[in-house]
Amino acid sequence: MRSARLLPLLTFAALLLGWEALVQIQNIPPYVLPAPTRILVTLREDCALLSAALLVTLKITVLALALATSIGVALAILFAQWSWLERTFFPIAVILQVTPIIAIAPLLLIYLDADTAVLACAFLVAFFPILSNTALGLSSTDHNLRDLFDLYGASPWQQMYLLRLPSALPYFLGGLRIAGGLALIGAIAAEIAAGASGQGAGLAYRIVEAGYRLNIPRMFAALVLISVAGISIWLVLELVTNQLLKRWHDSARDLSR
Amino acid sequence: MSLLSLKQISKTFANGTRALGQLDLSVARGEFISLLGPSGCGKSTALRLIAGLDQTDSGSLTWNEARPDIGFVFQDPTLMPWTNVFDNVYLPLRLKGVTRTEATPKIMDVLTRVGLRDFAQSFPRELSGGMKMRASIARALVLRPALLLMDEPFAALDEITRLKLNRDLLELQAELGMTVIFVTHSVYESAYLSSRICVFSHRPGRIIESIDVGPSGPRDDAFRLTSAYLETCQRASTALQNAMERA
Ligand SMILES: Nc1ncnc2c1ncn2[C@@H]1O[C@H](COP(=O)(O)OP(=O)(O)OP(=O)(O)O)[C@@H](O)[C@H]1O
Ligand SMILES: [Mg+2]
Numbered sequence: 001m002r003s004a005r006l007l008p009l010l011t012f013a014a015l016l017l018g019w020e021a022l023v024q025i026q027n028i029p030p031y032v033l034p035a036p037t038r039i040l041v042t043l044r045e046d047c048a049l050l051s052a053a054l055l056v057t058l059k060i061t062v063l064a065l066a067l068a069t070s071i072g073v074a075l076a077i078l079f080a081q082w083s084w085l086e087r088t089f090f091p092i093a094v095i096l097q098v099t100p101i102i103a104i105a106p107l108l109l110i111y112l113d114a115d116t117a118v119l120a121c122a123f124l125v126a127f128f129p130i131l132s133n134t135a136l137g138l139s140s141t142d143h144n145l146r147d148l149f150d151l152y153g154a155s156p157w158q159q160m161y162l163l164r165l166p167s168a169l170p171y172f173l174g175g176l177r178i179a180g181g182l183a184l185i186g187a188i189a190a191e192i193a194a195g196a197s198g199q200g201a202g203l204a205y206r207i208v209e210a211g212y213r214l215n216i217p218r219m220f221a222a223l224v225l226i227s228v229a230g231i232s233i234w235l236v237l238e239l240v241t242n243q244l245l246k247r248w249h250d251s252a253r254d255l256s257r
Numbered sequence: 258m259s260l261l262s263l264k265q266i267s268k269t270f271a272n273g274t275r276a277l278g279q280l281d282l283s284v285a286r287g288e289f290i291s292l293l294g295p296s297g298c299g300k301s302t303a304l305r306l307i308a309g310l311d312q313t314d315s316g317s318l319t320w321n322e323a324r325p326d327i328g329f330v331f332q333d334p335t336l337m338p339w340t341n342v343f344d345n346v347y348l349p350l351r352l353k354g355v356t357r358t359e360a361t362p363k364i365m366d367v368l369t370r371v372g373l374r375d376f377a378q379s380f381p382r383e384l385s386g387g388m389k390m391r392a393s394i395a396r397a398l399v400l401r402p403a404l405l406l407m408d409e410p411f412a413a414l415d416e417i418t419r420l421k422l423n424r425d426l427l428e429l430q431a432e433l434g435m436t437v438i439f440v441t442h443s444v445y446e447s448a449y450l451s452s453r454i455c456v457f458s459h460r461p462g463r464i465i466e467s468i469d470v471g472p473s474g475p476r477d478d479a480f481r482l483t484s485a486y487l488e489t490c491q492r493a494s495t496a497l498q499n500a501m502e503r504a
Contacts, residue, residue: 144335147310151329152352162348166339247380248338 034217039224042217050206050218054225057187057202060115061233064122064183069176072130080138080164081156090135097128101186105193114194118202121190126183133175137168170249173241180233188226203229259321260286260404260436261307266316267461268302276302278461280316286403289430289437289473291447293493294457295501300440303462304329304406307438328397328435330407334389336381336396342368343377346396353400367395370429387418394422398429405430405437412442420478423450427475444497448489449481456496459503466496 016036022028023035030038043050075093079086101121108117141164149159191204203222210218245252262283269275276299284290292300305311306318308329336345343364350360368374371391381389390410397405411419423446430437441447447454452473456466470489480486 142335144331144333145337147305148329148331148335148348149352150310151308151327152349154352158352162351163337166337169339248340248382 031214031216034220038217039220042221043224046218046221050203050221050225053201053203053206053222054229057184057191057204057226058229060119060122060187060202061180061183061229064119064126064187065176065180067119067123068126068130068179068183072127072175072179073134073172076131076134076138076168077160077165079135081160086135093128093131096124101125102189102193105190108190109194118187118190118194121193122183122186125186126179129175129178129182130172131175133178134168134172137171138164140171141167170245170251173237173244177234177237177241180237181230184226184230184233258286260284260288260325261318261320263303263307264317264319266303266306266313266318268299268306268311268314275461277306277463279463282455282464284404284436284438286436287434287473289427289439289450289452291451291454292438292440292457293442293444293447293454293497294462295459295497296442298457298460298500299462300457301332301408304408304438304440307404308406325403326400328400328402328405330390330393330397330405330410332409332412334381334386334393336389336392338381341378341380342373342384342392342395345381345392346399348396349400363399364395367399370398370432371395371425387414387422390414390422394426394429398433401433403436405435407437407439409440409442411446419446424475424478426450427473431474444490444493445481448486448493449476454489454493456493456500458500465500466492468492468496 020035020037023033023038028035034042075089079090101124104124105117105121108120111117112120138160145163145167146159149163154162187202188204191202192208195205195208203226207219207222210216210222242252263280266277266280267275268277280299280303282290282303292303294300302311306313308327309324336342337348346364346367347357347360350363351357365374365377368377371394373388373391373395376384376388376392381392384392390413394410397407411422414422426437427450429435437450439447439450441450448470451470453470454468455464456468457463458465468489471485
C-alpha cells in the first residue's frame with residue numbers, strides 16, 4: 001500500500017529534479033524556461049498579488065458550483081415530477097452544453113459586466129453534469145422499492161423525498177465531482193477572454209498580464225496555483241462523496257480501512 | 258370467513274404475454290395458502306394483482322370488507338441501502354404519518370420477533386442474506402397486516418436458515434392472526450407451511466389443483482415425518498408434474 005503512494009511522489013520529484021538540472025546545466029534563461037526553484041521564489045515574491053488572484057478565482061468557482069448545484073438539482077427534481085418539463089427544457093440544456101464555453105464567453109462579456117460574465121461561464125459548464133446526472137439518478141430507482149412505496153400509498157413528494165432523492169445521491173455526487181473541475185475551467189476560460197478588456201483580477205488574468213510583460217516565471221507560478229486549486233477542489237469533493245456514501249454505497253471505500 | 262375472492266381473473270401484458278387466464282381463488286381469513294407452479298406461470302403476477310400493484314384485465318377481485326393493510330415480501334429483500342434497519346422498518350408507518358416516537362415500540366417489537374433487535378442500527382449491507390430477509394419481513398409485519406403476501410421469500414437462503422424462518426413464520430402467523438399467500442417453487446416448503454396448496458397450470462396460469470393440508474398453525478419439525486406430510490408432498494409433486502407436462 002505504502003509503495004503505491006510513494007511511487008507517484010517519487011516520479012514527480014524525479015521529474016522536477018530533471019527539470020531543475022536541465023535548466024541549470026544548459027543555462028536556460030528564466031524568460032525562456034524558469035527552473036522549479038525559480039518558480040518557487042516567484043511564488044513567494046508575488047505572494048500577495050497571486051494569492052489575492054487565487055482567492056478571486058476560487059470564490060467564483062465555488063459560487064458557480066453552488067449555483068449549478070442548487071439550480072441543477074432543483075431542475076432535475078422538476079423534470080422528474082413533470083416529464084413535459086423535461087421534454088421542453090432538456091434540449092436547451094444540451095445546446096448550452098455542447099457549445100464550447102470559450103465561444104460563448106466573449107458574447108457574455110458584451111452583455112454582462114466582467115465579473116458576472118465569468119461567473120456565468122463557470123456556472124454554464126458546471127450546471128449540465130449536475131442536471132443530467134441527477135436526472136438520471138432520479139429515474140433509476142429500484143422498481144421493487146417503487147412498488148413498495150406504491151403499496152403503502154406514498155404521495156409523489158414522499159416518493160421523491162424518501163426514495164428518489166436518496167437513490168440519486170451517488171449519481172449527483174458523480175456529477176458534482178465532474179462539475180467541480182469544469183467550474184474552474186469555465187472560470188479560467190472566461191477570465192482569459194475577459195483579460196483583454198482588462199477588468200478581471202483572477203489567476204487567469206494574471207497569466208495573460210504576465211504574458212504581455214514576458215514575466216514567464218510568474219506565468220508558471222500562476223499555473224501552479226491553478227493546478228493546486230483544481231486538485232484541492234477535487235480532493236474536497238472526493239472526501240465529501242466518501243463521507244456521504246461510505247456506509248451504504250459500493251462506490252465509496254471506507255478510507256480508514 | 259372469506260377475506261377475498263378472485264373470479265375469472267385474466268391478465269395480458271402490453272407485449273401480448275398472457276400471464277393469467279381464468280384464475281379463481283377464494284381466500285378465507287387465517288388461511289396459509291401456497292401458490293406452487295412452473296416458472297413463468299403467473300404466480301408473481303397474481304400476488305401483484307392482489308396487492309393492487311397491477312390492474313386486472315377482466316374478472317373480479319373483491320374484498321369481503323374494506324381492503325385491509327397488506328404486507329408484501331418481495332423475492333429480494335428490497336431494503337433501502339442508504340438507511341439502517343430501523344428506518345427501513347419504520348417506512349410503512351412513516352408513510353402513514355406515524356411519528357417516530359409513536360412508532361419506536363412497534364418497530365422494536367417486530368424486530369424482536371424476527372430476531373434483529375440488536376441490529377436496528379445496522380445498514381443493510383452489514384447484514385447476511387438471511388438477516389436482510391428478516392428485516393424485509395419485519396417491515397411487512399410492522400403494520401400488523403391482515404394479509405401477508407410473500408413472493409419466494411426464502412429462495413436464496415441456505416436450507417437450515419430456510420427451515421428456521423419457516424418455523425418462525427408459522428409462529429408469527431398464529432400470533433398476529435394473519436392470512437398468508439406464499440409463492441414458492443419448493444413442494445416441501447409448501448407442504449410444511451400451508452393449510453392449502455394451490456397448484457398453477459403452465460402459462461396462462463390458473464389453479465388446476467387445490468390440496469387441503471390441514472388447519473394452519475405452528476408445526477414442529479416432527480410434522481415433516483408424518484405420513485400426512487409425505488402424502489401432501491407426493492400429491493403436490495404429481496400435480497406440479499402434470500402442470501409442466503401439459504405445457
Ligand atoms: N411487466 C411485464 N411485462 C410483460 N410480461 C410480463 C411482465 N411481468 C411478467 N410478465 C410475463 O408474465 C408471465 C408470468 O410472470 P410471473 O412473474 O407472474 O411468473 P412467475 O409464476 O412468478 O414465475 P417465477 O416462478 O419464475 O417467478 C411470464 O411469462 C413473464 O414473462
Ligand atoms: Mg415470480
